[in-house]
Amino acid sequence: MKYPTAIAKLLKKLLTEGAAPLSMFSVSAKDSLSSQFAADILRIERFGAGSRVVVRNKAVLKIFAARLFPSGLEIAPAGMSRATAVGYYRDAKAPGTTVSEPVLLRAFNKAVFERNGEVFPAAEFSLKYGVASFLLAEPPFWGYSGTLAIVENLESFLHFEKMNIAADAAAYAGGKMSGRIIAWFASAEMAKCSFLHCGDYDPVGIAEYLRLKAACGARVKLHIPANIEDLFKKFGKRGLLSDSEAVLRRLRSTKDPDALRIIELMNTCNTGLEQEILLLK
Numbered sequence: 001m002k003y004p005t006a007i008a009k010l011l012k013k014l015l016t017e018g019a020a021p022l023s024m025f026s027v028s029a030k031d032s033l034s035s036q037f038a039a040d041i042l043r044i045e046r047f048g049a050g051s052r053v054v055v056r057n058k059a060v061l062k063i064f065a066a067r068l069f070p071s072g073l074e075i076a077p078a079g080m081s082r083a084t085a086v087g088y089y090r091d092a093k094a095p096g097t098t099v100s101e102p103v104l105l106r107a108f109n110k111a112v113f114e115r116n117g118e119v120f121p122a123a124e125f126s127l128k129y130g131v132a133s134f135l136l137a138e139p140p141f142w143g144y145s146g147t148l149a150i151v152e153n154l155e156s157f158l159h160f161e162k163m164n165i166a167a168d169a170a171a172y173a174g175g176k177m178s179g180r181i182i183a184w185f186a187s188a189e190m191a192k193c194s195f196l197h198c199g200d201y202d203p204v205g206i207a208e209y210l211r212l213k214a215a216c217g218a219r220v221k222l223h224i225p226a227n228i229e230d231l232f233k234k235f236g237k238r239g240l241l242s243d244s245e246a247v248l249r250r251l252r253s254t255k256d257p258d259a260l261r262i263i264e265l266m267n268t269c270n271t272g273l274e275q276e277i278l279l280l281k
Contacts, residue, residue, distance in 0.1 A: 004069075007032050011065045012073040014042070014055050022051040036064060100137035101180060106160050107132060107169040113142040115189070122169060130158075136184055143189035144169060149223070150177070150212065152199035156275050163278045165223055167196050177208060186215040195220045201228070202272030203244035206251055206259050213256065222258040225278060229265065236271025244272075 010029055013020045022044060025033075036042045041057045041064070055061055065073060105113075107122035113134075114120070120142055125132035134142060149167035151157040157172040173181075184190060197212055197220060199205030206222075213220040225231065241248060251263055266272055 008069055008073045011061070011069075014053065015058060015062060015065065015073070018058070019047075019052050019054045021047075022053055025053060036061060100135045101178060102133050103136050103181070103184075104157070104172040105132045105169060106130075106157065108161065109168045111144070111146055111168040113144045115140055115142045136180060139187065139189070141184050141187050141189040143187075143192070145192040147194045147196055149196045149198050151275075152205060152208070153275055156198065156279065159279055163198070165196065165198060170198075173199070173208070176204070177212065182212065182215050185212065190216075193219065196223050197221070198223045198275060200240065200272060200275050201232070201262050202240035202266070202274075203247035203251055205272075205275070206262055207247055210251070210254060210256060210259055222262070224258060224261065228262075228273075231277055232265045232269045232271060232273050235277045236269045236273050238271050240272025240274070241266060241270065 006026070007029060010020060010024060010033075013024075030037070033042060037044075039060075041055070041060050043054050043056050044051055045054050105122050105126065107126045109123060111123040112119050112121050120132070120134060122132040146169060147167040149160065149165055149170040150173050151160060151170050152173050152175060154172065154174070156163065157170060160170040171181075185193070185195065195212060195216060197205075197209040199208055209220070209222050248263070248266065251259065254260060254263070
């Protein structure tokens with residue numbers, strides 16, 4: 001079920017007032033309530049100069065609503081956890097995100113993150129345990145004043161130092177960055193941080209680079225190895241383009257010179273390039 005909050009509001013209005021203007025029903029709302037329309041529990045009728053949805057059997061609609069929203073039709077609190085979402089909507093994914101999420105870091109050369117006078121010794125933890133991690137929730141956030149590499153794939157992250165990238169800390173993106181991660185990077189606490197995006201050289205990777213740059217501006221650079229043309233010709237993979245053709249079409253309108261350089265290579269070679277190739281010597 002899409003947009004559960006909107007559906008809850010609609011059902012509450014229908015059960016309270018017995019009808020609602022048809023204009024309140026989006027395509028997704030009609031789809032979510034399609035069984036009730038098909039069973040004639042809900043019916044579209046002319047009303048004045050427009051149309052409305054009328055409840056034909058309130059008792060049945062009430063049972064339907066209780067099945068969708070076991071905690072009732074009161075709107076769930078903002079920022080609810082996924083557990084709360086199950087109680088309200090029977091859908092853990094309804095909030096769209098979790099209350100917090102772990103940040104995985106690998107850091108070197110005594111790199112630290114700071115927050116309100118506290119110090120998070122990311123390099124020390126990385127040396128001792130292999131990775132450093134903290135939970136990213138609400139502000140105040142941890143801040144970093146060096147160059148932070150954003151690494152898309154796990155193997156590249158775990159062996160970051162082998163790629164000879166000029167950054168003293170790396171954060172694991174795990175594919176597409178969450179909205180919370182982007183908000184952290186764009187926060188005041190990270191204002192002194194510069195970013196080096198290190199992802200696959202394919203439509204998705206370039207789209208993520210541009211997404212980060214849209215949030216953080218000129219502080220974001222794209223890591224492009226000196227021999228990128230040779231790597232494309234020798235190790236490029238066609239499937240990286242065929243799986244993301246729509247994304248590639250959208251990217252061609254960008255004005256970013258680094259993104260355009262990679263897009264031109266994708267067009268010329270008809271391939272994308274996985275970042276793990278940078279681990280080879």
